[in-house]
Amino acid sequence: SQQGEEDPQALSIQEGENATMNCSYKTSINNLQWYRQNSGRGLVHLILIRSNEREKHSGRLRVTLDTSKKSSSLLITASRAADTASYFCATAGGNTDKLIFGTGTRLQVFP
């Protein structure tokens, strides 16, 4: 079963623009992680944010977490064509120690 739902399901932007993806989840968590998946490939870990953190940065990535709303957002600034991929949030915690992935956002960045 999927824990998280991501919004939007698909997003198309031009190079240089910012891309924002949102993730909502249902149960309490210990941490939330974001992964990227290029077409037909495995997933690559991008960033982990703990439940006691509100914001985290890594290069052009900015992640926020609002545990009161059970939601997180991933912002990619100054997007590049190479950022074209699917992005998944995954939650850990509650009554389970396994990662539960959301449904993903498909990002297309046009050069």
Place this chain on the structure above:
Amino acid sequence: EAEVAQSPRYKITEKSQAVAFWCDPISGHATLYWYRQILGQGPELLVQFQDESVVDDSQLPKDRFSAERLKGVDSTLKIQPAELGDSAMYLCASSARQGARYEQYFGPGTRLTVT
């Protein structure tokens, strides 16, 4: 850079046949995961190993799926007999430590098509 290896990358099989996938985790990673990813969805955990022991196989359809990691290193996931609904990407991941707070490293996956 160390990577998780999986083979084959693609597999086409007829329903009712047996199929097997292989995974070699990053050297030294004690925790190994098998996920199934249906097209358009996120991965779902099938089975988790800590060394050679199964930690979680609650979502593994045990009537047709089996997984083993005999020496605590590489692992095999088997489906027998395959059904049309098994068509999906099968992903293997490993991590240095057990627990969802640790980063998981994914292999390229095996795309299974059952006809």
